[in-house]
Amino acid sequence: MPSSSRPSRPSSRSTAKTLLACAGVVLAAAALGLASWQATAPDDRPARGGGAVSQPRSEDSGARAELLKLARREAGDRLAVGRQDAPVVLIEYSDFKCGYCGKFARDTEPELIRKYVEDGTLRIEWRNFPIFGEESEAAAKAAWAAGQQDRFQQFHAAAYAPGAKEKGFGAERLLELAREAGVPDLERFSRDMAGEAAAAALARDREEGSRIGVASTPSFLVNGRPIAGAQPYGTFAAVIDGARAEAAR
Template sequence: MSHPSQPRKTPQSPKTSRSGQSGPSAKRGRGVLIGAGVATAAVLLGLASYSATKPADRDDTPAAVATGSSAAPDAAGPHSDGAYPELEKLARRTEGDPLAQGRPDAPVVLVEYADFKCGYCGKFARDTEPELVKKYVEKGVLRIEWRNFPIFGEESEAVARAAWAAGRQGEFWGFHQAAYAEGAKEKGYGKDRLTALAKEAGVKDLDRFTADADGAQARAAVKKDQEEAYRLGATSTPSFLVNGRPISGAQPDEVFHRAIDAAADRAGKSGAKQK
């Protein structure tokens, strides 16, 4: 049984972009500049988002969407596993990235676009991600890179910045676990609550944490991730890329296992050819 993704809500008071367009539509509009390959894959990401909310009696797995005959025109030349080369390049693989776990040179990178207020993101964090870490990350096969994609208003933005600030002290994943704990979302993410979560995560300097979370660097970092997701045409959280293959929603574990195994197999074959 698949689990639908969290639908994106349009902000009530979108900010105006430099181009004069407003809010998310302006950000998505800039996606035309990133090339035909990504634009085509963005359509697939939207289809995957749609498929995750279809009735369970239909073939609604992301694999079926990404590789099906009804997919968008194949401008990017996707691999046989439904992955797009242009999307694969979005893996940053930055050494020491506090919002990532796993080796920078791991053969597979899972990029997650998520909101801490998203219930299905929490489900993935509690039910699926720990197994992926144990089965793939700890064995050097997988790297997980987090992207803040706040879509539910000011509180979403605030907790995204707080998570980034916790990462400045090496405690992003501890904050991530605390913020996604069962019942955490229902308590809200007000200022005092964010400080409590940081303390629970092991953040040592809470004054620095507060200053970092309110600073310009945090806002810029969150905006960068958010706009990357909009350029891809992401319409819901969580949304994922597995070596450039779009997956949307807190799908069953086996969906991620198949995607990671296929990506690892392709990466292995590619490496063998280069030797």
């Protein structure tokens, strides 16, 4: 079964030909193409692993070098967990309305944090990549606003709790999620969510993902190696272990 989601498009063949904004990332987009982004409607079917990690080839070195540069390692990034100097960076492009993103958030990410983030091996950097319309965009801005009060991880957990996406992400629901997340100043939260800084942060993440060919969620880069979809824990662990060993050489 497919393990990533994207909205309905006129033609799956046409979506495979993602427009690139800059010639300098053509190789990066080619590497992402090797990961074979899956096209499905968002639902909660179990994900199945296999065939979703790009395999190393000698000609991929230039592409991976471009993708490695996407790790921001910003000290003040409130949408990231893990040491700024961790040897491995996992970048996640996700949508709060994506069922498979929720599956990864509930089933896989907590174990990655316990095993790899807590020992300093891994840093996880979130990228808001809403693809399911206005409510997806609103949820992305709300998550960013929660992060400004150091409650991104708590908001992330509340928004991906079982059954949460079925309740939608309207204005009142986002305030409810902020309360669940323990956001201390809800008036500031509402201002931040509607402000220019939230829109700019969302645009930055979207531009980055679109520029390298992300077409479905969740999509990941682990030290420049693409992984498509909510693959099993073992898939991520193998790629992280390999990236750690490679970084140590």
